Amino acid sequence: xxxxxxxxxSPWLLLxxxxxxxxxxxSAFGVSDFIFPSPLRIWEQFWEFKGVIAGHAWRTFxxxxxxxxxxxxxxxxxxxxxxxxxxxxxxVYPLMTAFNALPKAAFVPILVVxxxxxxxxxxxxxxxxxxxxxxxxxxxxxxTLEPELEDVLRVLGAKRWDVLVKIGLPRSMPYFYASLxxxxxxxxxxxxxxxxxxxxxxxxxxxxxxxxxxxxGLAFAGLMVVGAMAMAMYELFSVVEKHTTAWAHRxxxxx
Amino acid sequence: xxxxAAIPFVDFQDVWLAYNEQLLRENHFAVEAIDLQVARGEFIxxxxxxxxxxxxxxxxxxxxxxxxxxxxxxxxxxxxxxxxISGMAFQSPSLLPWRTTVDNVLLPLEIVEPYRSxxxxxxxxxxxxxxxxxxxxxxxxxxxxxxxxxxxxMQQRASICRALVHExxxxxxxxxxxxxxxxxxxELWCILRDLWTEQRFNVILVTxxxxxxxxxxxxxxxxxxxxxxxxxxxxxELPRPRELEVTYTKEFSDIVHELRGHIGAMRHAxxxxxxx
Numbered sequence: 001x002x003x004x005x006x007x008x009x010s011p012w013l014l015l016x017x018x019x020x021x022x023x024x025x026x027s028a029f030g031v032s033d034f035i036f037p038s039p040l041r042i043w044e045q046f047w048e049f050k051g052v053i054a055g056h057a058w059r060t061f062x063x064x065x066x067x068x069x070x071x072x073x074x075x076x077x078x079x080x081x082x083x084x085x086x087x088x089x090x091x092v093y094p095l096m097t098a099f100n101a102l103p104k105a106a107f108v109p110i111l112v113v114x115x116x117x118x119x120x121x122x123x124x125x126x127x128x129x130x131x132x133x134x135x136x137x138x139x140x141x142x143x144t145l146e147p148e149l150e151d152v153l154r155v156l157g158a159k160r161w162d163v164l165v166k167i168g169l170p171r172s173m174p175y176f177y178a179s180l181x182x183x184x185x186x187x188x189x190x191x192x193x194x195x196x197x198x199x200x201x202x203x204x205x206x207x208x209x210x211x212x213x214x215x216x217g218l219a220f221a222g223l224m225v226v227g228a229m230a231m232a233m234y235e236l237f238s239v240v241e242k243h244t245t246a247w248a249h250r251x252x253x254x255x
Numbered sequence: 256x257x258x259x260a261a262i263p264f265v266d267f268q269d270v271w272l273a274y275n276e277q278l279l280r281e282n283h284f285a286v287e288a289i290d291l292q293v294a295r296g297e298f299i300x301x302x303x304x305x306x307x308x309x310x311x312x313x314x315x316x317x318x319x320x321x322x323x324x325x326x327x328x329x330x331x332x333x334x335x336x337x338x339x340i341s342g343m344a345f346q347s348p349s350l351l352p353w354r355t356t357v358d359n360v361l362l363p364l365e366i367v368e369p370y371r372s373x374x375x376x377x378x379x380x381x382x383x384x385x386x387x388x389x390x391x392x393x394x395x396x397x398x399x400x401x402x403x404x405x406x407x408x409m410q411q412r413a414s415i416c417r418a419l420v421h422e423x424x425x426x427x428x429x430x431x432x433x434x435x436x437x438x439x440x441x442e443l444w445c446i447l448r449d450l451w452t453e454q455r456f457n458v459i460l461v462t463x464x465x466x467x468x469x470x471x472x473x474x475x476x477x478x479x480x481x482x483x484x485x486x487x488x489x490x491x492e493l494p495r496p497r498e499l500e501v502t503y504t505k506e507f508s509d510i511v512h513e514l515r516g517h518i519g520a521m522r523h524a525x526x527x528x529x530x531x
Binding site: 146148149151152153154155156157158162166167170171173245247248 | 314317318319337338339341343344345347349351352353362363365366367368401403417418421429
């Protein structure tokens with residue numbers, strides 16, 4: 001096996017190694033399944049409850065995607081506004097930073113008051129937690145224009161809008177895709193956290209109910225499913241990024 | 256009416272520029288008392304130390320900046336805003352990495368009138384023009400490559416094509432060859448010389464390189480730093496067409512030495528002032 005193949009398979013090898021080690025420790029020390037279930041036990045429970053888990057997982061998935069879709073729309077629009085105007089940048093950025101520092105889980109009870117138990121709080125929590133990186137990245141891409149290039153175009157009579165559309169937006173695309181990868185994983189966090197207190201469905205709800213029924217294997221199985229979904233979406237956006245903005249990954253501009 | 260050739264193409268009359276109101280009140284000018292008359296089709300070079308206001312001069316000439324005092328006329332008209340008859344290229348080629356070379360060259364035509372409104376309709380024709388231009392500077396076969404697949408010298412050629420594609424009457428170059436190695440630089444001198452000989456647009460070349468200025472220009476201006484003034488005007492009488500061999504002749508190096516002397520004297524003066 002050469003180095004390149006090794007690199008490609010390394011995440012899987014590491015995963016197998018961790019699971020094996022985990023199983024060995026659980027078996028060797030006879031750890032109780034109620035405290036810390038072994039991988040084998042998690043698998044058994046996963047298989048036993050696969051229908052239930054699939055239902056909750058689907059719910060979590062589409063709720064997350066709804067919140068994430070909202071985050072893309074709002075994040076891109078806000079990012080466009082604050083990236084294209086210095087005044088808007090100065091005005092909005094500090095407030096947004098403060099907002100981003102708030103723990104989003106703290107919004108869940110408020111959202112429950114406004115929207116009741118169910119998909120409302122979950123979608124909005126996913127949205128609140130994931131729009132920020134998208135907004136910041138779009139704004140950064142737009143705000144970092146080379147002054148020479150701007151001169152070249154301005155002398156030709158280019159309006160601000162021309163510069164934004166012809167240069168700013170394409171230039172911010174790599175930043176945008178990079179932010180999607182971060183944002184989608186955050187969105188899953190948001191949905192799960194919200195479902196734990198404010199839903200009767202979804203992986204978050206499953207975690208709480210399995211925990212209170214001392215079904216630790218099931219709870220762990222739920223965690224694994226969220227992790228797998230987030231990772232799959234992350235990989236999806238990596239592929240999209242590579243195919244749409246290949247130019248950004250090769251030495252960019254010389255000179 | 257006066258003969259068109261008698262009216263200077265670029266006409267600066269006692270032009271002063273301070274970058275903002277406060278600097279103006281403090282009598283702190285980026286460039287001072289610029290008087291300059293450039294004939295139609297003339298190739299001028301401006302040399303001087305870093306930060307002497309060469310780039311400010313370019314902004315004034317293209318109408319990106321208005322003077323605080325004085326009058327600027329280009330092609331007989333007072334300058335009131337950005338001048339579309341000019342093309343610019345800088346030390347950094349600043350090509351867009353998501354566009355192919357030919358699409359980069361086409362960019363100005365998507366923006367400047369009258370091409371802009373007919374761009375979609377006549378795209379094929381314009382693309383033909385861009386390709387011809389690229390072939391002329393030796394980029395034939397690279398038109399559909401991306402900028403990051405080209406060497407630094409090739410990128411700079413493409414950048415000059417971008418500056419020329421809308422057939423400007425005036426080409427402004429701000430140290431365009433500064434980042435290139437000596438051989439590539441001399442190659443590009445010849446390309447620029449040939450383009451200019453063929454199309455006879457006005458060129459204003461800002462440079463640090465005295466040999467470059469003497470080889471290419473009809474007239475070399477030396478600028479001083481703080482205050483940013485034109486202190487020497489030197490006409491280069493070397494016959495055209497000039498080949499690279501001319502740079503090894505005595506006349507050539509005499510002129511370079513003479514200009515070097517002016518700049519050296521200025522630097523000493525500045526140093527003396529700073530000590531005092």
